[in-house]
Amino acid sequence: MNGEKEECMAVTHIDNAALFAVLSSLADNKQAIGRRYAYWCNGAPALEAAVAAAAMTQDELGHARTLYPLLEDFVQADPGQVDPMTRTLQYHLAFLDHDFQGWSDFVATNFLLDTALTTFFAAAQQSSYEPLRQRSRKIVQEERLHEMHADGWVRRLAKAGGAVRATLVASLFRLWNETLCWFGPEDDPAMQSLYYEGIIDATPDELRRRYLQKIMPTLSSLEIDVPVSFHAETKRWELHQSLPWHAWDPVARRAMPPKWMRNDRPSDGTSQWKNRETLTNHTPRHMCK
Amino acid sequence: MNSTRTETHSRREALNETHVWHVYARRKYDEPLHEIGTVMADDVELAQVYARSIYDEFSWVEMVIIPRESIVTVIAS
Numbered sequence: 001m002n003g004e005k006e007e008c009m010a011v012t013h014i015d016n017a018a019l020f021a022v023l024s025s026l027a028d029n030k031q032a033i034g035r036r037y038a039y040w041c042n043g044a045p046a047l048e049a050a051v052a053a054a055a056m057t058q059d060e061l062g063h064a065r066t067l068y069p070l071l072e073d074f075v076q077a078d079p080g081q082v083d084p085m086t087r088t089l090q091y092h093l094a095f096l097d098h099d100f101q102g103w104s105d106f107v108a109t110n111f112l113l114d115t116a117l118t119t120f121f122a123a124a125q126q127s128s129y130e131p132l133r134q135r136s137r138k139i140v141q142e143e144r145l146h147e148m149h150a151d152g153w154v155r156r157l158a159k160a161g162g163a164v165r166a167t168l169v170a171s172l173f174r175l176w177n178e179t180l181c182w183f184g185p186e187d188d189p190a191m192q193s194l195y196y197e198g199i200i201d202a203t204p205d206e207l208r209r210r211y212l213q214k215i216m217p218t219l220s221s222l223e224i225d226v227p228v229s230f231h232a233e234t235k236r237w238e239l240h241q242s243l244p245w246h247a248w249d250p251v252a253r254r255a256m257p258p259k260w261m262r263n264d265r266p267s268d269g270t271s272q273w274k275n276r277e278t279l280t281n282h283t284p285r286h287m288c289k
Numbered sequence: 290m291n292s293t294r295t296e297t298h299s300r301r302e303a304l305n306e307t308h309v310w311h312v313y314a315r316r317k318y319d320e321p322l323h324e325i326g327t328v329m330a331d332d333v334e335l336a337q338v339y340a341r342s343i344y345d346e347f348s349w350v351e352m353v354i355i356p357r358e359s360i361v362t363v364i365a366s
Contacts, residue, residue: 046329048328048329048330048335048339048342048343049339051339051342051343052338052339052342052343054342055341055342055345056342145337145338145341145342148334148335148337148338149334149335149338151334152330152332152334152335152338153335155332156331156332156335
């Protein structure tokens with residue numbers, strides 16, 4: 001009897017390396033964004049913007065907190081790397097390795113990277129994997145406000161002209177390639193696997209196209225020059241640049257460190273680079289009492 | 290030198306929020322909207338984001354914002 005009970009209570013772990021990899025990347029990116037945003041809760045250009053930054057920080061960390069527990073259900077999970085409080089982030093974009101250089105980095109991260117992640121969540125709203133389906137719907141709903149914030153600030157900084165506009169454009173370009181690469185090449189095994197299993201409803205190229213339809217109207221109206229053009233026949237924005245896949249790590253879903261650092265790659269198959277500054281758990285200085 | 294300063298100053302001015310929006314909200318359908326505060330923002334989208342972020346102490350059933358310049362004074366104070 002007891003044996004039966006124990007059997008019923010035994011947790012069935014999911015064996016899906018592709019889903020585990022993408023969920024890890026989503027969670028780490030959300031967590032890293034939240035931590036970077038946190039530094040700007042009292043550094044935004046206006047009081048209203050600072051309060052909004054604090055709310056967005058909470059949202060991003062909240063999204064990460066809803067995703068990390070999902071990792072526990074996978075056979076691929078390392079039990080010591082599931083708790084967000086103690087986990088060392090490994091699968092976030094390299095852009096987030098360092099502090100934001102200014103408010104324009106905050107705006108660019110919200111506009112480019114967070115919108116890219118939302119594009120993925122939007123594609124998972126009918127997911128065959130129920131936990132992701134539920135979370136995706138809520139995240140997409142909450143991200144609407146972030147998109148309005150991103151759009152509003154990109155417009156404001158771009159219209160200010162001069163050095164303000166130049167700084168914004170520089171921030172956008174630092175994130176551009178890595179964000180577009182995050183969806184993976186069209187034959188990306190992880191994303192293709194999710195597509196064929198019905199976990200998302202689009203391939204990497206289609207996700208990238210959907211993403212461009214979201215961001216391009218703003219960039220185009222502000223005459224910010226990016227390698228994307230509007231095709232009148234298809235009425236869609238199309239990328240006309242080749243992405244730097246040679247410098248992209250498909251395991252960590254992030255840009256590779258420079259060549260001189262790559263020799264330090266650990267032999268255990270993880271994507272952790274020894275010389276890379278990693279986001280470990282810490283409280284931002286200004287939040288310490 | 291002066292022109293550079295003026296240019297920098299005007300850019301800074303351009304980044305300052307100048308429009309005031311009055312925020313109204315209610316917690317129940319059977320109560321009227323009442324003013325809960327103001328936000329400063331130069332466009333309506335950011336004003337909405339700021340109003341939602343700043344006045345989030347209750348689960349409002351309705352929140353609206355009104356630009357100060359659209360208010361018509363009937364009896365001046």
